[in-house]
Amino acid sequence: MSERTTTxxxxxxxxxxxxxxxxxxxxxxxxxxxxxxxxxxMKVALEGVSFGQVAWSRTVLxxxxxxxxxxxxxxxxxxxxxxxxxxxxxxxVVWAHFLVVSATTCVIPYLCFAWAEQYVSxxxxxxxxxxxxxxxxxxxxxVFRVExxxxxxxxxxxxxxxxxxxxxxxxxxxxFTGSLAGQLACLVATLCYGFTFGYQRRFLSQRPIAPATxxxxxxxxxxxxxxxxxxxxxxxxVDLDWAIVGSLLAxxxxxxxxxxxxxxxxxxxxxxxxxxxxxxxxxVVGVALGILLLGExxxxxxxxxxxxxxxxxxxxxxxxxxxxRRAAASAAPAA
Numbered sequence: 001m002s003e004r005t006t007t008x009x010x011x012x013x014x015x016x017x018x019x020x021x022x023x024x025x026x027x028x029x030x031x032x033x034x035x036x037x038x039x040x041x042m043k044v045a046l047e048g049v050s051f052g053q054v055a056w057s058r059t060v061l062x063x064x065x066x067x068x069x070x071x072x073x074x075x076x077x078x079x080x081x082x083x084x085x086x087x088x089x090x091x092x093v094v095w096a097h098f099l100v101v102s103a104t105t106c107v108i109p110y111l112c113f114a115w116a117e118q119y120v121s122x123x124x125x126x127x128x129x130x131x132x133x134x135x136x137x138x139x140x141x142x143v144f145r146v147e148x149x150x151x152x153x154x155x156x157x158x159x160x161x162x163x164x165x166x167x168x169x170x171x172x173x174x175x176f177t178g179s180l181a182g183q184l185a186c187l188v189a190t191l192c193y194g195f196t197f198g199y200q201r202r203f204l205s206q207r208p209i210a211p212a213t214x215x216x217x218x219x220x221x222x223x224x225x226x227x228x229x230x231x232x233x234x235x236x237x238v239d240l241d242w243a244i245v246g247s248l249l250a251x252x253x254x255x256x257x258x259x260x261x262x263x264x265x266x267x268x269x270x271x272x273x274x275x276x277x278x279x280x281x282x283x284v285v286g287v288a289l290g291i292l293l294l295g296e297x298x299x300x301x302x303x304x305x306x307x308x309x310x311x312x313x314x315x316x317x318x319x320x321x322x323x324x325r326r327a328a329a330s331a332a333p334a335a
Contacts, residue, residue: 024269029281031262034250035255035259036126049238052111058256074087089209102222104195106219117182120182126285129282132279134313135190159309164305168183279310280313
């Protein structure tokens with residue numbers, strides 16, 4: 001999603017062959033680097049096009065890339081009787097669900113991130129993108145009620161929220177500035193990603209939709225919405241050069257297109273918990289590229305808050321647990 005993991009397709013991938021270990025690692029690294037670099041690409045593209053044109057271009061280009069993959073491979077999931085099902089779903093309710101998903105997968109988040117990077121650095125935007133698992137935990141638990149969080153996981157959510165507050169640095173803000181507005185826009189984007197994961201799990205994850213088709217529908221329906229919004233988003237003067245064009249192509253074809261296929265392949269090989277570790281890669285890549293290539297600087301509280309967010313994610317995902325060592329010690333046999 002963009003700079004996120006697609007968990008909803010996991011239940012439908014069982015009948016598809018799994019990639020080898022080396023291939024999965026390569027695709028995982030490519031996915032992490034591509035999504036981490038997306039914030040750099042947005043910042044460069046904004047030098048010649050509007051934020052609406054950035055969101056519009058990446059969505060339409062991503063839909064074209066995924067559409068070509070589906071057209072060539074024509075993936076199908078078996079029907080109840082074992083015969084191959086249709087390439088695209090036929091039930092109107094499925095298309096209605098993907099219309100909802102399109103708004104929270106691409107349309108709103110892409111517009112929010114592109115708008116935000118007019119006021120915040122690409123490094124800071126990549127740090128905020130790492131809050132997606134925290135938002136997902138909140139949505140899945142409080143809104144869709146498809147998960148229940150233990151005490152340790154709630155601790156992780158709370159720690160992640162504290163980390164966000166540290167990143168914002170409210171003690172430095174005298175009012176509602178452009179920087180604060182940009183940071184809040186990043187949080188709106190990740191809140192949408194969290195909503196998407198919960199919504200997909202609640203309404204779409206059990207439907208027999210091939211993984212590549214699932215990715216195409218998520219982005220493709222979003223592209224249709226963007227095309228409808230063309231008069232308001234894309235019909236503005238542009239000032240293009242090779243760097244801007246290359247950034248838009250990378251955002252669309254790689255970040256919004258091929259990376260979703262890589263994500264599904266790694267999901268199939270490793271499972272949803274392990275593939276979600278890409279969340280730890282993308283902010284590192286985003287911050288490194290912003291500092292090395294754009295000369296961006298971070299205040300002390302931004303990486304500190306980002307580290308708190310990442311530790312919070314470890315707890316929220318159950319990778320770390322409160323009292324784990326005590327429980328392990330009490331369970332150990334006497335010497």
